[in-house]
Amino acid sequence: MSEENDMVTVDKYFKFLSEKKLMGSKCPKCGNIDLPPRRLCSKCQTESEWVPLSGKGVLKTFSSIYVGAKAMTQKGYNRKKPYVFAVCEMEEGCSVSGQLIGVEEDKPESIPFEMPVQAVYLKTQTGTDKEGNPIYRWDVGFEPLK
């Protein structure tokens, strides 16, 4: 069984992200694509299969966040250095949240709606293991399409 045929799980999605692969789920019946992936298609609830995504999409909405989530303040973001939380729609039709980088975060008026974006892969330390080695998680983020 190839990995693309594995059951759709959250853990597998994160493993793909750690390999810098953006994988969604595709419904074999209606063709709908979900991101984040779902075992059951969000349109017709048929069991879905993994599908690689292009990583290209457009910015649907966003906020420059000055008082941030702990996961972000730990990375050094603060009132003087905001980050951008974004919702992007992929060219396959599905939408996902992600940090938008490569823009002027403190000039949110300058960030255009419907701007073409491409996926980036962002690493966050979430803790340490028994030996004190860092544990990371990988998330999809976005930057302006180059």
Added chain:
Amino acid sequence: MRHLNRRVAIVGAAMSKFGINYPKLRSIDMWQEAWINAVKLTDKGISPKVIDEFFLGNFTADLFNHQGHMAPQMADLVGMTPKPASRFEGACASSGIAFRQGVMSIASGVNDVVCIGGVEQMNELNTEGVTGALAAAADTTYEYYAGATFPGLYAAIANAHFHKFGTTPKDLWNIAIKAYENGHENPFAQEQHTLKEIMELKKNKAIKRGKPVPEWKDEYEFLASRSNPMIAYPLRLFDCSLITDGAACVFLASEEEAYKYTDNPIWVSGIGQGSASLSLHDRKGGLLTGINATKEAARQAYEMSGMSPKDIQIAEVHDCFTIAELVALEDLGFYEPGKAAAAIARGETKRDGVRPINTSGGLKTKGHPVGATGVGQIVEIFKQMRGIAERNRQVKKDLKVGMTHNVGGSGATVVVNIFTKEKI
């Protein structure tokens, strides 16, 4: 068609003072205060012994206070044990859900008289701790690590609304200014200063500290200044609701039992509840300028009561952020999408407007003890429809139809209720 199998009435309702009550008052104290006040506002009195069941809304005492299993705890404090006592959780709509379950339990014939409570003690944690606990109401798996915060999620809705309809920060500030005017008239509100008074306090503070005294022409200039810092663009500090401790309590009875407690019951004529994906990005159809679950909950409540938006004379809507009030007015059908901002600017939602909104001060100034908020809204509509709202906030007309609208998270759970003075 959805209907209640028998009529259900509110016979009494009240709240504790909302505010930064901890550590002077804890959930245990605030709940008993709300209960005592609700018994007082039940015309012929009510005893815990007649209550068939207790429904409690609480979002997360587990995270705020390391306390689970709160329903029997609260039931015992006021003498409702050994009757059934259950807790309901739907983030900021927790007690809205509890209320709907209580209504259905009477309509079904299982119960004759029930008590609905809501309680939350948030200020035991610091702001960072509260923000972290509230974040559990959003999607931890996918949204949180993308940087989502509650202000950030509503800011994303605001930004989409600005982009689509040309809405401006000033449109949102009109909502905030009204909230402070109403909170000023509510002795149970957390923030009872008007914005003008807050501006004076800030000036006096600057004088005391020997710092340059800020000059603001009016509220708008103050709200555009550094004294109103950006939290999540385009939302600033004064666009956000408060971190609040508080409790609220309501008694419901069947039509057969209601007159034992009052000659003037307020009838629950329509109830509705809707759901949507927990995460904003999964809302199908790309709807980022409103909340679909509100439309569904409202559809059910309108259908059950036979009412339409134009029949609603007064409403408490879920204004956890100023933008949330604006989109609620559109999603509930009071205004076409993109048209609420102009109506607010015309004063239509003020106490003397065509349809007063959030006369209590709303979540913005009355306060937002998340699990108590849904029942707290019902308390205001009960008082307004009875004509007993305190100070100057009583709406000066005969209010025959009122509504409450309670949202959980960024819109994954919504409860809408319609109340009438007459039986329908």
